[in-house]
């Protein structure tokens with residue numbers, strides 16, 4: 243998988259998320275062995291950067307489709323990383339990392355406190371039906387003091403080069419006009435995070451359009 247990082251066809255997802263790197267760097271200043279999660283790995287640009295930053299400390303957990311995390315696990319093992327765990331889901335229409343996280347949360351609650359992660363980077367499908375559930379679980383799995391980074395705050399199906407109706411007319415069978423026009427991640431942030439007293443916003447330095455939004459769990 244990591245060989246695609248230099249393939250021009252994957253240019254759009256070939257660079258690590260600067261904000262994920264910055265927040266993990268902050269975490270490492272106070273937690274020598276953090277547990278971090280990337281939900282949605284793409285071709286591993288941020289995954290690789292996070293492993294490099296951890297430098298064999300703590301653990302990095304990766305969530306995506308089974309075939310993708312299997313490839314990433316092999317590449318990271320070949321690069322010498324042993325502190326990684328991968329969680330794959332099927333390609334069934336209604337399956338996703340949201341379900342995987344729900345099962346993880348259920349197992350953790352059955353055996354003690356749920357909080358596990360110092361940092362969670364949620365960068366998957368960016369659609370309400372997968373990501374609202376994933377966010378509910380991520381909030382519960384985040385340790386007090388931990389960071390949650392929400393990607394594609396400004397993304398809509400209407401602007402997607404591959405999903406917008408002019409390119410992919412069948413999208414209208416799956417989403418309403420409203421769901422095509424509105425940002426699902428913005429909906430999730432405003433309904434599940436912005437007003438939650440357990441969370442505070444972490445400024446990321448955007449002056450204009452916000453592409454990502456970050457939160458710290460307070461307690």
Ligand SMILES: C[S@@+](CC[C@H](N)C(=O)[O-])C[C@H]1O[C@@H](n2cnc3c(N)ncnc32)[C@H](O)[C@@H]1O
Nearest residue numbers: 282283284287288306307337338339365366367
């Ligand atoms: C934009 S990419 C992630 C990029 C990556 N975080 C990075 O910084 O390089 C989105 C990822 O979400 C995954 N994804 C989308 N829908 C999914 C689903 N239903 N189940 C599992 N993974 C999904 C895709 O396979 C893809 O790897």
